[in-house]
Amino acid sequence: MNLQLAFDVARVAVTVAFLGYASWSDYKTREVSNRVWAIYAPIGLALSLAELLLYDSSQLWLFGLSVGLTIGFALLLFYTGAFGGADSKALMCIAFTLPFFPQTLFTPILPGGLSPLSQTLFPITILSNAVLVAAASVIFLLVRNLARKASTGTPMFEGTLAQESLGKKILVLITGQKFPIATLKAKWHVYPMEDVTEEEAGGVKRKLIIVPRDEGRDEIVARLSKAVDDGKIDSKVWATPGLPMLIFVTVGLLIALFLGDIVWVLISHLFG
Numbered sequence: 001m002n003l004q005l006a007f008d009v010a011r012v013a014v015t016v017a018f019l020g021y022a023s024w025s026d027y028k029t030r031e032v033s034n035r036v037w038a039i040y041a042p043i044g045l046a047l048s049l050a051e052l053l054l055y056d057s058s059q060l061w062l063f064g065l066s067v068g069l070t071i072g073f074a075l076l077l078f079y080t081g082a083f084g085g086a087d088s089k090a091l092m093c094i095a096f097t098l099p100f101f102p103q104t105l106f107t108p109i110l111p112g113g114l115s116p117l118s119q120t121l122f123p124i125t126i127l128s129n130a131v132l133v134a135a136a137s138v139i140f141l142l143v144r145n146l147a148r149k150a151s152t153g154t155p156m157f158e159g160t161l162a163q164e165s166l167g168k169k170i171l172v173l174i175t176g177q178k179f180p181i182a183t184l185k186a187k188w189h190v191y192p193m194e195d196v197t198e199e200e201a202g203g204v205k206r207k208l209i210i211v212p213r214d215e216g217r218d219e220i221v222a223r224l225s226k227a228v229d230d231g232k233i234d235s236k237v238w239a240t241p242g243l244p245m246l247i248f249v250t251v252g253l254l255i256a257l258f259l260g261d262i263v264w265v266l267i268s269h270l271f272g
Contacts, residue, residue, distance in 0.1 A: 007047055008051070012098065015098055030188075037086075065120075067095045067099060073091070074091040074095075075088065087249065095123045108260030110265050113265055114261070117261060117264065118256065127252065130252030133251050137248075139174075145173050168208045172210070179236060179239045190240070190242075195207055204227050
């Protein structure tokens with residue numbers, strides 16, 4: 001293995017390792033230590049600059065362009081609320097480490113998978129793949145919920161939940177699923193998508209929550225748990241695990257390396 005190839009192997013390995021760990025940490029605790037990015041960024045930057053200075057210094061300006069545009073886009077996503085802090089930092093670190101598609105190591109399986117964007121702004125290709133995977137998860141949840149109803153024959157929305165609007169029901173079906181109340185009590189990152197209020201007659205009124213939030217989560221879980229213990233509602237309630245975007249970014253990277261730029265392939269087939 002020559003030295004340049006070793007640089008490419010190291011850059012890809014470092015990226016997969018750090019993103020893999022960050023995804024695991026985000027999933028388990030919904031937090032990623034800043035030390036992850038503080039270690040990842042300088043290692044990635046050093047590897048990229050060393051390779052460019054040794055083998056292709058004429059591409060330094062393109063490296064700067066890729067990094068600058070990616071950082072600007074990551075900050076835009078963060079300040080508009082579309083990305084969390086860890087997601088934005090991950091994208092910046094990827095820009096330092098893998099600004100261009102590593103053509104010495106990988107050839108995308110899909111015809112046309114190596115898009116012009118991948119060759120100049122590889123982090124954006126990773127992001128577009130990640131967004132596509134996140135969108136596909138919506139379809140997965142919908143199919144899973146429909147399959148559960150078909151197999152069990154039980155209604156999806158019991159009691160007063162049946163009175164909720166069709167729009168709310170659809171949003172819950174594509175973003176959530178039913179979890180045992182014990183899971184919500186044990187895993188704080190699983191957010192309830194329904195709530196209950198006591199009625200004068202002794203029953204409870206259930207309502208759907210479209211945008212789960214940290215604020216008030218424990219109180220909602222406590223109300224649901226009491227209603228379950230009192231036998232007023234079923235032990236399974238609507239909730240969402242809220243998968244971290246970092247998981248989708250990691251999957252987007254792997255897809256980009258092995259399959260290519262999925263969005264570019266789709267556009268090419270539609271308009272090519």
